Amino acid sequence: MPLSDLIEKVRSGRAAVCVLGLGRIGLPLAVVLANSGFSVVGIDIDRERVSKVNEGKAPFREEGLEAALRDAISSGRFKATTDSRDGVALADVILLTIGTPLAFQLFTDYSQLHAALEEVLSGGIYMKAIGLKSTLFPGTIENIVIPYLEGKSGLRAGVDFAIAMIPERILEGKAIEELYSLPEIVGGINETSNAIFAELFKRINPGKAILYTSPKGAELAKLFTNIYRYVNFALANEFAIWSEMYGEDAHEIIEVANYGYPRSRIPRPGLAGGPCLGKDGLLLDNNTTFSSIVSTAWKLNEAVPQYIVESIRRRVGRLYGKRISVLGLAFKAGIDDTRLSPSAKLVGILKGYGARVIVHDPYLANTSALDEALRDPEIVIVSVNHPEFGKLARRIDESGCGLVYDVWGIFDPADFKRTSYMRFGRGR
Amino acid sequence: MPLSDLIEKVRSGRAAVCVLGLGRIGLPLAVVLANSGFSVVGIDIDRERVSKVNEGKAPFREEGLEAALRDAISSGRFKATTDSRDGVALADVILLTIGTPLAFQLFTDYSQLHAALEEVLSGGIYMKAIGLKSTLFPGTIENIVIPYLEGKSGLRAGVDFAIAMIPERILEGKAIEELYSLPEIVGGINETSNAIFAELFKRINPGKAILYTSPKGAELAKLFTNIYRYVNFALANEFAIWSEMYGEDAHEIIEVANYGYPRSRIPRPGLAGGPCLGKDGLLLDNNTTFSSIVSTAWKLNEAVPQYIVESIRRRVGRLYGKRISVLGLAFKAGIDDTRLSPSAKLVGILKGYGARVIVHDPYLANTSALDEALRDPEIVIVSVNHPEFGKLARRIDESGCGLVYDVWGIFDPADFKRTSYMRFGRGR
Numbered sequence: 121m122p123l124s125d126l127i128e129k130v131r132s133g134r135a136a137v138c139v140l141g142l143g144r145i146g147l148p149l150a151v152v153l154a155n156s157g158f159s160v161v162g163i164d165i166d167r168e169r170v171s172k173v174n175e176g177k178a179p180f181r182e183e184g185l186e187a188a189l190r191d192a193i194s195s196g197r198f199k200a201t202t203d204s205r206d207g208v209a210l211a212d213v214i215l216l217t218i219g220t221p222l223a224f225q226l227f228t229d230y231s232q233l234h235a236a237l238e239e240v241l242s243g244g245i246y247m248k249a250i251g252l253k254s255t256l257f258p259g260t261i262e263n264i265v266i267p268y269l270e271g272k273s274g275l276r277a278g279v280d281f282a283i284a285m286i287p288e289r290i291l292e293g294k295a296i297e298e299l300y301s302l303p304e305i306v307g308g309i310n311e312t313s314n315a316i317f318a319e320l321f322k323r324i325n326p327g328k329a330i331l332y333t334s335p336k337g338a339e340l341a342k343l344f345t346n347i348y349r350y351v352n353f354a355l356a357n358e359f360a361i362w363s364e365m366y367g368e369d370a371h372e373i374i375e376v377a378n379y380g381y382p383r384s385r386i387p388r389p390g391l392a393g394g395p396c397l398g399k400d401g402l403l404l405d406n407n408t409t410f411s412s413i414v415s416t417a418w419k420l421n422e423a424v425p426q427y428i429v430e431s432i433r434r435r436v437g438r439l440y441g442k443r444i445s446v447l448g449l450a451f452k453a454g455i456d457d458t459r460l461s462p463s464a465k466l467v468g469i470l471k472g473y474g475a476r477v478i479v480h481d482p483y484l485a486n487t488s489a490l491d492e493a494l495r496d497p498e499i500v501i502v503s504v505n506h507p508e509f510g511k512l513a514r515r516i517d518e519s520g521c522g523l524v525y526d527v528w529g530i531f532d533p534a535d536f537k538r539t540s541y542m543r544f545g546r547g548r
Numbered sequence: 549m550p551l552s553d554l555i556e557k558v559r560s561g562r563a564a565v566c567v568l569g570l571g572r573i574g575l576p577l578a579v580v581l582a583n584s585g586f587s588v589v590g591i592d593i594d595r596e597r598v599s600k601v602n603e604g605k606a607p608f609r610e611e612g613l614e615a616a617l618r619d620a621i622s623s624g625r626f627k628a629t630t631d632s633r634d635g636v637a638l639a640d641v642i643l644l645t646i647g648t649p650l651a652f653q654l655f656t657d658y659s660q661l662h663a664a665l666e667e668v669l670s671g672g673i674y675m676k677a678i679g680l681k682s683t684l685f686p687g688t689i690e691n692i693v694i695p696y697l698e699g700k701s702g703l704r705a706g707v708d709f710a711i712a713m714i715p716e717r718i719l720e721g722k723a724i725e726e727l728y729s730l731p732e733i734v735g736g737i738n739e740t741s742n743a744i745f746a747e748l749f750k751r752i753n754p755g756k757a758i759l760y761t762s763p764k765g766a767e768l769a770k771l772f773t774n775i776y777r778y779v780n781f782a783l784a785n786e787f788a789i790w791s792e793m794y795g796e797d798a799h800e801i802i803e804v805a806n807y808g809y810p811r812s813r814i815p816r817p818g819l820a821g822g823p824c825l826g827k828d829g830l831l832l833d834n835n836t837t838f839s840s841i842v843s844t845a846w847k848l849n850e851a852v853p854q855y856i857v858e859s860i861r862r863r864v865g866r867l868y869g870k871r872i873s874v875l876g877l878a879f880k881a882g883i884d885d886t887r888l889s890p891s892a893k894l895v896g897i898l899k900g901y902g903a904r905v906i907v908h909d910p911y912l913a914n915t916s917a918l919d920e921a922l923r924d925p926e927i928v929i930v931s932v933n934h935p936e937f938g939k940l941a942r943r944i945d946e947s948g949c950g951l952v953y954d955v956w957g958i959f960d961p962a963d964f965k966r967t968s969y970m971r972f973g974r975g976r
Contacts, residue, residue: 258794289809303808331804337796341805344787345812348780348805351841355779358841359772362832366686368765376759377769377776380731381717384773385813404790413779413786416844 123282124312126249129212130319133157137320138211140236142169142200144180144457145253145288146217148295151188154198156323161207162200163239173200181456181483184296208243213320216240217253217288220260222399226406228257230264237265241272249282249316255342255396257403261285261335266309277309284308284317285335287342292394293455303329307338346400347414353392354417357424360389360545364431370545371529389545390528391462391503392421394451398460425466428544429473432499432525435542440474445493445521447512448504449481456483463503482508497521500539505530551710552740554677557640558747561585565748566639568664570597570628572608572885573681573716574645576723579616582626584751589635590628591667601628609884609911612724636671641748644668645681645716648688650827654834656685658692665693669700677710677744683770683824685831689713689763694737705737712736712745713763715770720822721883731757735766774828775842781820782845785852788817788973798973799957817973818956819890819931820849822879826888853894856972857901860927860953863970868902873921873949875940876932877909884911891931910936925949928967933958 129135135158139150142164150162164170169179176193178186192198201207208214218232233254240250250269252261266277277283285307290298304321308314318330333341356374363370370389378384392398398421401414408415433439451461458464470477480493483506494500494512500521502509505528513535516524524536526543533541557563563586567578570592578590592598597607604621606614620626629635636642646660661682668678678697680689694705705711713735718726732749736742746758761769784802791798802814820826826849829842836843861867879889886892898905908921911934922928922940928949930937933956941963944952952964954971961969 258790258796291811305804329808331807333800333804334796336794337801337804340787340791340794340796340801344801344805344814345809347787348783348812348814351779351783352776355776355841359768359775362686362836363768365835366764366768368686368762368768372761373765373769373772376733376761376765377773379759380757381773383719384776386772386776407793408790411839411844413783413841413844413848416839416841420841 121247123247123279124315126212126247126282127312127315127319130249130316130323133323135212135320136210137161138163138207138214139217140204140208140214140239141217141219142166142173143217143219144182144292144295145290146215147173147179147189148182148185148290148299149215149217149253149288150198151185151192152296152299152324153320154192154195155188158197158323160192160198161211162198163202163204163207164200165202167202170200170202181293182295183293188296204239205243208239211243211248213249213251213316214240215251215253220254220256220403222402226402228403228406233264234268237268241269245269245273245281246275247281249284249313251284251286251317251320253286253288255287255346255400255403256285256339257406258336258339258343260339261307261309278313282308282313282316283335284313285338286317286321287338289342289345292452292457300325300328303331305331305333305338305341307333307335307341309335343400343404346396347404350392350397350401350421351413351417352387353390353397354420356387356389357392357420359386361427363545364547367547369543369548371543388528390505391424391466393460393462393465395457395459398451398462421462424544425462425469428466428501428525428527429469431542432501432523433473436499436523439470442475442498443478443496444470444475444499444501445478445480445497446470447480447493447500447502447509448506449479449487450483450504450506453505454483454507456481458484466501466503482506494519499523499525501525501527502530503527549675551675551707552743554640554675554710555740555743555747558677558744558751561751563640563748564638565589565641565643566591566635567643567645568632568636568667569645569647570594570601571645571647572610572720572723573718574643575601575607575617576610576613576718576727577643577645577681577716578626579613579620580724580727580752581748582620582623583616586625586751588620588626589639590626591630591632591635592628593630595630598628598630609721610723611721616724632667633671636667639671639676641677641679641744642668643679643681647823648682648684648831650830654830656831656834661693662696665696669697673697673701673709674703675709677712677741679712679714679745679748681714681716683715683774683828683831684713684767685834686764686767686771688767689735689737706741710736710741710744711763712741713766714745714749715766717770717773720880720885728753728756731759733759733761733766733769735761735763735769737763768832771828771832774824775832778820778825778829778849779841779845780815781818781825782848784815784817785820785848787814789855791973792975795975797971797976799971816957818933819852819894821888821890821893823885823887826879826890849890852972853890853897856894856929856953856955857897859970860929860951861901864927864951867898870903870926871906871924872898872903872927872929873906873908873925874898875908875921875928875930875937876934877907877915878911878932878934881933882911882935884909886912894929894931910934922947927951927953929953929955930958931955
């Protein structure tokens with residue numbers, strides 16, 4: 121059978137799919153593919169996560185995930201397992217959603233990727249299609265993945281097995297909705313590889329736009345998308361710092377600059393980071409020997425937590441022993457993910473100064489309750505713009521705390537009668 | 549009479565207006581104000597420009613300007629003069645549109661501003677409203693203009709005379725259209741000042757959005773708007789350089805990254821500069837002692853012309869004596885303005901290498917004809933994406949030139965059968 125037979129097998133929904141990694145990318149994808157008619161096996165090393173998933177329970181917050189997961193399980197088309205053997209061996213399409221974390225010294229850690237490739241190889245890759253959803257340093261497919269698979273199997277990419285980079289660009293919290301609606305970038309090693317993955321995603325939504333490019337083009341497209349957003353967040357933060365220097369409020373000025381002006385879409389200042397934006401630029405920049413816009417943006421965003429702590433220290437004096445409540449620990453609003461969270465960094469800095477820090481995040485069960493956080497705090501820092509926090513102005517004002525620091529400008533300064541008010545980007 | 553009486557005088561259209569500076573900002577503004585019912589005197593030191601304007605001839609290309617100018621002159625409500633005395637003395641509202649060029653060492657040259665303030669003072673400022681349309685370093689109104697006017701006149705800003713920063717944000721080439729449609733940012737020293745200028749702009753279009761802020765807020769809002777665009781152009785250029793490093797084409801990847809993706813609006817790479825974008829960021833950055841995103845973006849954009857010349861030199865060898873035709877000299881497409889034009893810098897670099905450079909720009913009369921530029925060139929560089937250039941692929945291919953360098957990616961590489969093709973951002 122030639123590899124191109126896989127195209128029809130996928131188009132008809134008869135192809136078996138295996139998703140390696142049931143994290144925030146892999147699990148929603150596996151569930152949506154199962155609900156699109158494929159038989160899907162999801163593999164993860166975390167036993168607790170696997171059994172939770174098989175019980176129909178979402179292991180993290182993601183809108184609509186739990187309902188979709190239950191549908192997938194009750195249809196009999198989806199199961200999770202820690203044992204990769206059968207799933208990988210019987211699959212026609214294997215999707216890798218494993219992480220490529222960046223270690224210190226900007227070293228890309230490929231150990232998870234290599235381990236996943238070993239698992240894939242153990243089930244045989246002849247006449248299979250392998251798709252990578254991970255964010256990869258440009259050239260990873262060509263220079264690392266294909267040589268590894270070809271070298272160990274003796275097979276030829278594009279002929280004996282299909283391979284493509286199909287980067288994930290969903291927003292955490294909107295994963296299910298966006299898996300149906302977003303265009304899909306398919307960077308296959310050849311046209312057969314492209315066609316197989318195009319059919320896979322068209323089964324999710326026949327109207328989905330499919331954009332074809334090379335594997336390296338797909339790797340770069342993903343990075344460009346995230347860097348574009350991250351640099352604009354950093355620029356808003358630079359504007360915030362300049363506004364403070366000039367005694368103005370960046371939030372007000374950015375609103376004035378954007379209003380009705382078609383060429384201005386400056387984001388709001390605030391803490392920017394997280395497992396994608398906080399590292400993707402450096403993945404690319406690590407091959408660049410001079411300062412780039414990306415590295416300058418990264419330095420700026422990473423300095424904001426320390427800048428905020430120092431702003432507070434200059435206002436109130438030493439932080440040692442002070443009871444400081446931090447509201448919000450997730451890396452952005454509305455989710456429960458703390459990986460590379462700038463709020464977690466802020467908390468770490470405060471602890472380093474010897475402050476008594478109480479953290480409350482309504483999305484994270486292992487944090488303190490709101491009541492405890494608002495029991496006699498000396499300082500309250502609202503570090504994440506979770507929608508729940510917008511209504512807390514009066515409670516904070518009446519908590520007896522001396523200072524509230526509003527990172528995202530979610531409060532009206534006039535709401536505070538007793539507590540003094542500071543806002544990131546406001547120099548008055 | 550209190551200063552607030554001016555509000556009604558402006559609202560009714562009875563106020564006399566004087567516009568200092570009949571450049572690309574001042575002339576369209578003066579003409580539109582005259583056509584909105586005000587009696588307007590326009591002042592400029594350039595005799596030739598003044599007489600041209602009074603004959604109803606636009607001294608530069610600007611869509612719809614000449615027709616609007618003729619209407620304004622024939623209505624009797626507009627005249628231009630080199631003699632500031634009467635215009636300034638009799639005006640109720642004085643608008644300054646003079647330049648604030650940035651000299652070497654990032655020194656802001658206030659000589660034109662000081663000269664304009666002297667002229668304004670010479671006609672008396674009591675019960676007048678003074679509006680600044682120029683791009684200003686934050687704090688210029690508060691720290692330079694108001695102390696100067698108060699110090700020399702003995703009058704009080706906001707009480708004896710009104711003053712506001714009302715930054716211009718029109719696009720060159722679309723000035724007339726945008727003077728009617730864009731929101732107006734009004735940064736007055738007090739509410740009376742705000743109200744006077746709000747009424748002035750509402751007469752142009754009663755539906756115009758008026759956004760109020762402080763003078764410094766208005767100075768910053770203008771800078772933020774331009775910096776936002778400029779940094780995004782620089783980021784696209786950084787993506788172009790990375791794409792070349794990885795043997796890919798940035799134009800293709802950016803299209804893939806943007807298509808149907810709501811969070812990605814990456815601009816196309818190309819030469820970025822001009823009298824606003826090319827300096828506004830540094831105006832702000834000059835008070836910043838560490839590298840900023842803005843200064844990194846400026847360095848990157850300013851390096852692109854040299855980068856292009858070096859790319860060509862590596863391909864073809866020494867440039868000394870080579871006949872090189874550069875198509876486009878304006879700082880952007882569709883206009884005849886060469887101030888701080890990156891194409892002019894590119895031409896300067898080529899001349900420095902000893903190339904025989906022929907420049908053609910259909911918008912600039914003092915450049916060579918297209919026929920001459922395409923007579924036996926060895927290299928053709930299309931440096932501006934003027935719409936006229938899109939059709940030239942075949943003519944360039946048949947000109948016998950060895951290499952075409954397409955800065956903006958306006959041509960399809962397949963259009964060139966004989967001439968070898970290079971594109972900025974394409975590493976193959």
